[in-house]
Amino acid sequence: MQSKIPVTVLSGYLGSGKTTILNHVLNNRQGLKVAVIVNDMSEINIDANLIGKEANLSRTEERLVELSNGCICCTLREDLLKEVERLAKENRYDYILIESTGISEPIPVAQTFTYSDEENGIDLPSLCRLDTMVTVVDAHRFWHDFSSGESLLDRKQALGEEDTRDVVSLLIDQIEFCDVLILNKCDMISAEEADRLEAVLRKLQPKAKFIRAAHGQVDPKEILHTERFDFEEASQSAGWIKELQTEHTPETDEYGITSFVYRRRRPFHPERLNDWLYQWPEEVVRAKGMLWLATRNELAVQFSQAGPSIQMGAEGYWIAAMPEEEQREVLAEYPEIQATWDELYGDRMTELVIIGIDLNRSEIEAQLDALLLTDEEMELDWSRFPDPLPQEHIVEQEMA
């Protein structure tokens, strides 16, 4: 039986240089029989001469899929599944290289290769092996896109009216889930700017291998047969997760990039929190975690900020809000939760990772502390506090 065919996926925002890199890699593939799948609705500009007999070029279409939690997610699942299955079964190729569209999120793509699809009866994990997830970042445009505050709809790049994703959230999703990060177009910025950008991105993505490139010139060895991909590891690779999991060590970063975890066992006053979000400190690049809101004492609120974009949504019920029997079951299954269980409030707490440049930690902590309920407010009926924060489960909120 033939061994599983390795797959590399290239992600990266529109125009970051994916096609240029793909062409370069195909040009230098040294006899490797590569099947290329371009998941793109735009014109294909892969060099036709590079395809020839030894390779194959297929196209799949981007799809919008509504997930059960109401989140609109952009995925290439179904088409991709069928195409990869077909190519793998042909037994003619040594490698599959996929260029996903600039607006696709990498996690659903990686899931396509990690789990068999019962609905379609396709078992990709038995046919191929996801070798490397590559994210290409346009080093020249990064800060512009990061701070633009624009959505894909604003840029007419969305998949439909329901696709309300922000450009910056997409960039961050792509950066936080990859094995190799290519900082492309380094010819357009100074070495110092590249050093600083790389330092920030390394904080957001500490696990990936970083490669700097100009004109898409990347050694094929860096993205083919690296064997770097592991779904569990990639899911835990984001800088904010690492910060939560590890003991904090003081930074000695020459660019002033630091991070800390804000942990409190006292709920936020929703109105004060809402007001503060409009004065979000500019030096915070990324914040992510869970909030405890006084008016939503049952639900853990997920919080995610990147640049000017802030998103909040219900993560799920606090274990302490579940019926007693369910609580016992969950705690038996996850005994580690017991370790931080509070006698009065159970697992309720705020745990927020904050990553930024030249952060004034004590100042930010003092500002956040002032948003928590005071001793007097703790004694009142919390459900009666005004709560102007978005009520829907998943809300995207552009703050000023």
Ligand SMILES: Nc1nc2c(ncn2[C@@H]2O[C@H](COP(=O)(O)OP(=O)(O)OP(=O)(O)O)[C@@H](O)[C@H]2O)c(=O)[nH]1
């Ligand atoms: N100066 C410079 N230009 C580059 C570099 N890489 C790509 N380009 C140019 O940037 C533009 C976009 O590059 P593509 O390779 O088409 O980018 P892409 O990510 O495939 O774009 P989409 O398919 O639209 O998502 C093209 O005009 C390239 O010639 C680079 O490293 N430096």
